[in-house]
Amino acid sequence: MTQTRQEFEARLRQIGAERYHDKHPFHALLHGGGCTPDQVRAWVINRYYYQHSIPMKDAAFMSRVEDAALRRKWRSRIEDHDGTETNEGGIRRWLRLAEAVGLDPDYVASTKGVLPATRFAVDAYVRFVRDRTLLEAVAASLTELFAPKIHEDRIAGLLKNYEFADDSSLSYFVNRLKEAPKDVAFGLDWVLDHADTVEKQDAAANALIFKTDVLWSQLDALHAAYVEPGRIPPGAWQPGTGLADAEAA
Amino acid sequence: MTQTRQEFEARLRQIGAERYHDKHPFHALLHGGGCTPDQVRAWVINRYYYQHSIPMKDAAFMSRVEDAALRRKWRSRIEDHDGTETNEGGIRRWLRLAEAVGLDPDYVASTKGVLPATRFAVDAYVRFVRDRTLLEAVAASLTELFAPKIHEDRIAGLLKNYEFADDSSLSYFVNRLKEAPKDVAFGLDWVLDHADTVEKQDAAANALIFKTDVLWSQLDALHAAYVEPGRIPPGAWQPGTGLADAEAA
Numbered sequence: 215m216t217q218t219r220q221e222f223e224a225r226l227r228q229i230g231a232e233r234y235h236d237k238h239p240f241h242a243l244l245h246g247g248g249c250t251p252d253q254v255r256a257w258v259i260n261r262y263y264y265q266h267s268i269p270m271k272d273a274a275f276m277s278r279v280e281d282a283a284l285r286r287k288w289r290s291r292i293e294d295h296d297g298t299e300t301n302e303g304g305i306r307r308w309l310r311l312a313e314a315v316g317l318d319p320d321y322v323a324s325t326k327g328v329l330p331a332t333r334f335a336v337d338a339y340v341r342f343v344r345d346r347t348l349l350e351a352v353a354a355s356l357t358e359l360f361a362p363k364i365h366e367d368r369i370a371g372l373l374k375n376y377e378f379a380d381d382s383s384l385s386y387f388v389n390r391l392k393e394a395p396k397d398v399a400f401g402l403d404w405v406l407d408h409a410d411t412v413e414k415q416d417a418a419a420n421a422l423i424f425k426t427d428v429l430w431s432q433l434d435a436l437h438a439a440y441v442e443p444g445r446i447p448p449g450a451w452q453p454g455t456g457l458a459d460a461e462a463a
Numbered sequence: 464m465t466q467t468r469q470e471f472e473a474r475l476r477q478i479g480a481e482r483y484h485d486k487h488p489f490h491a492l493l494h495g496g497g498c499t500p501d502q503v504r505a506w507v508i509n510r511y512y513y514q515h516s517i518p519m520k521d522a523a524f525m526s527r528v529e530d531a532a533l534r535r536k537w538r539s540r541i542e543d544h545d546g547t548e549t550n551e552g553g554i555r556r557w558l559r560l561a562e563a564v565g566l567d568p569d570y571v572a573s574t575k576g577v578l579p580a581t582r583f584a585v586d587a588y589v590r591f592v593r594d595r596t597l598l599e600a601v602a603a604s605l606t607e608l609f610a611p612k613i614h615e616d617r618i619a620g621l622l623k624n625y626e627f628a629d630d631s632s633l634s635y636f637v638n639r640l641k642e643a644p645k646d647v648a649f650g651l652d653w654v655l656d657h658a659d660t661v662e663k664q665d666a667a668a669n670a671l672i673f674k675t676d677v678l679w680s681q682l683d684a685l686h687a688a689y690v691e692p693g694r695i696p697p698g699a700w701q702p703g704t705g706l707a708d709a710e711a712a
């Protein structure tokens with residue numbers, strides 16, 4: 215039976231409660247100050263691939279939207295990442311974090327050294343948005359419902375535990391706290407409005423589950439490569455490489 | 464042998480000189496005042512489908528661009544069509560033209576009644592940009608090199624020959640005169656920079672030829688349906704329908 219708007223929203227929120235990557239042990243390690251500098255770097259390198267792909271994902275979405283008003287609404291997501299005349303954008307902010315942890319931002323931006331599993335997961339997300347219904351594409355974006363808390367924890371945890379953390383290096387997260395809520399309020403409403411049959415509610419819920427898998431599997435790969443057992447796959451970033459000049463010297 | 468930058472630019476311009484749709488007899492009819500009100504309406508209805516698809520085409524392009532700087536540059540094309548806080552955008556301007564020629568803008572925006580051949584040609588363009596190399600996608604956009612002249616001719620011809628033509632109804636074309644040159648200057652440079660082998664130059668030239676085919680075939684279909692022989696295919700717009708209330712009354 216089709217769930218009410220309230221029931222269905224609760225179902226979506228429950229997916230986050232059970233599956234969002236704030237529960238992954240890597241995040242506990244990262245936010246608690248337990249990461250070595252190289253483990254932080256590995257996270258920054260791999261997570262960059264996700265950031266760099268998000269505007270492509272959003273453009274893929276817009277390329278399928280016939281309604282100019284919906285495209286206009288969605289466009290601000292690309293602006294938030296790629297930047298505008300008055301906003302350097304999330305991608306550059308992430309590269310400032312890369313610099314702050316001692317990495318060469320050009321190396322990070324090259325996406326060389328990204329774990330293949332990260333690539334597969336992120337590319338799967340871009341393809342999902344390109345191929346599935348608009349409802350599933352919007353539903354997949356709703357992990358942002360759960361992001362403010364992880365960003366708050368991260369800002370507090372990194373500031374407390376790591377030398378590199380300051381207003382400038384963490385500006386990506388501070389900005390996301392501002393940007394994500396407007397996006398997700400729109401996305402949630404849109405999904406609740408459009409998921410008006412059992413089939414559509416199931417599809418939307420499954421899309422959100424898929425997206426939690428995309429996020430979780432990136433941390434699994436990161437953890438396996440750089441924490442435990444610490445087996446770095448062929449071609450992936452090796453500690454001691456990709457450093458900024460000052461660090462390498 | 465790879466052509467020099469100058470030779471290759473001349474080759475691209477020659478494609479426009481030979482194949483751009485300013486040479487199509489429908490445009491002579493339209494700009495010369497020879498169209499009936501219904502033929503103008505048929506043009507407005509069908510050309511809308513092209514306008515409405517262009518931001519989707521540009522988003523499809525951006526969804527494949529890894530470089531945030533190139534995406535930022537390209538984004539203004541979507542803004543020009545979909546609008547911003549200070550610019551109503553080309554799609555709304557086109558709907559004002561629709562209203563001015565007596566059509567119900569909601570009917571036009573529904574894209575019902577568009578000729579199947581228009582749909583096939585325009586959808587082929589969106590798919591081309593989604594599937595081909597970035598070089599081919601940018602090269603296909605270079606029909607804009609040839610657009611200012613057709614827009615000038617059109618503005619002059621419509622103002623001279625049709626009651627409905629005024630600053631408001633023609634604002635789409637006036638704005639394109641302003642917008643297109645900045646886009647095409649960037650696009651042309653990009654193509655000249657990147658088409659650095661014989662194979663790439665051939666691919667870029669063929670992409671531009673493909674795009675001239677997309678434009679030309681739309682006018683062929685329009686001419687056949689509404690001018691000569693005037694055989695409107697099943698399901699396509701019938702004169703006397705889709706009119707604004709005042710006209711229908």
